[in-house]
Amino acid sequence: MTSTQITTRHAFRRTDNYTAGAPKLKLVEEPLPLPLAPTSALVKVHAVSLNYRDANIANGGNPWPVLPNGILGNDAAGEVVVVGNKVKTLFVGDRVAPITDTVNMSGREVGRSWLAADEDGVLADYVVFDEEKLCKLxxxxxWVAAAIIPCAGVTAWAALSGMSVGKTVLIQGTGGVSVFALKLARAAGLRVILTSSSDDKLQMMKEKFASPPLLTVNYRHPxxxxxxxxxxxxxxVDIVVENGGTGSLVKSIKCTRRGGIVSQVGYLGKQDACDLAELVPTIxxxxxxLRGINAGSKYDMEDLCAALSATQMxxxxxxxxxxxxxxxxxxxxxxxxxxxxxxxVLRL
Known part of the structure; x- marks a missing residue:
């Protein structure tokens, strides 16, 4: 390992205090996990992109168990500053980001480990990961733009998998995954229908993505x-990027063409099993x-980064x-x- 004087880091750990108005994060200084393993790299973080799941975890709404007082964040961009003596694929100075599910390399793995949930996330000035869990950006x-790739970008990429030019996609909402999916869909020649509960947001999106004209629907209409x-x-539509969960899923299926795809990427709405009474007959x-999207694999991230590099999007x-x-x-x-x-995005 290359010698370094870096032994501590600053990180935001959750307070796990879910009382309304109480601080959800605490800034701490803590030792780095050293010495560095032979196949690991120390990464200086330059930007961290936040997702709804971060706010949901911080407020106690995550439907899966999380590490107590863990570090938030699973979207980051950073620079390799130290490498272990057996690292083969990375060099000091490389621009990298960890994958969101650090077990999901090819998509065939049977387990999972989510950053900011099963293990500490990336809301820190330095992080350490094994080289196989890092992807070149x-x-x-x-740094700010690159930081939105690992979770929001890869989720959008995986959600649109299987689409071809001329197909129609329904994208729900105007959050991070949704706008990334919109950008990718337009670049791939897909016809986009965008939903939101806000007419103002829809109008802003129509002005931002004016050519070809963006089709929009307010989902507050029953x-x-x-x-x-x-x-x-x-x-x-040929495919839906489904963000709402139980409150919108059945309706999403009802407006999908027979034989189409619904990619379930989130659960932003209020979840109530009663909303699924028609699910089985409708599907x-x-x-x-109906396919669940948990970000994507390392292969997915590499493919997305290759596409972005080729198009300079x-x-x-x-x-x-x-x-x-x-x-x-x-x-x-x-x-x-x-x-x-x-x-x-948080800039360091």
Whole structure:
């Protein structure tokens, strides 16, 4: 291992105090996990992108167990500063990010380990990962833009898998995964229908993505799925990037063409099993493939980074606000209240 004087890091750990108004994060200084293992790398973090799951975990809403007082964050971009003496694929100076599920290399693994849940996340100025869990980032992007790739970007990429030019996709919401999916879908020649509960947000998105014209539907309308069907001449969309969960899933299936795909990427709405009373007959009638998307594999991330590098696609227009690292608490609250359109990023 290359010699280094770096032995500690600053990180935001959860307080696990779910009382309304109470601080959800605590800034700590702690020892780094040293000595560095032979196949590991020490990474200096330059930017951390926050997701809804971070706010949900911080507020006690995650439906899966989490590490007590863990470090939040699973979207980051950083620079390799030290490598172990058996590292073969990385060099000092490489721009990298860890994958969200550190077990999911090829997509065939039977286990999982999620950053910021099963293990500590990346909301820190230094992190340590084994080289196989790190993926090289496109060099044309700045740190802030690159930081949105590992979770939001890879989730959007995996959710759109199987689509081809001319297909129609329904994308729910204007959060990080949704806007990334919108950008990828438009670049791939897909027709996009975007939903939101806010007419103001929809209008902003129509102005930002004006050519070709963006089709939009307000999902506060009880019959929003019928509006989607109307926009597709009653055939239905080819694929749905489903963000709501139980409250929207059945309607999403109803406006998907027979034999289409629903990619379940989130659960932003209030979850109530009673909303699923029609699920079985509807999914059979529509012959829809319902697939769960947990970000994606390392292979997915490598494929996305290759596509971005080849097209030099700008990602700055997907960033809502950039906060300094010290304002992590404020940024988490902003996401929890759903104020953003696109991504919130912390710059170190």
């Amino acid at each position: 496109p060099t044309y992007l700045d 019959g929003w799925h019928e509006e989607v069907l109307s926009l597709t001449q009653e055939v239905g 059979i009638d529509r012959r829809v493939i 700008p990602l700055d227009d997907l960033i809502d606000t950039v906060f300094p690292f010290q304002q992590a608490e404020e940024a988490i609250e902003c996401i929890w209240q759903g104020k953003q359109i696109g991504k919130l």
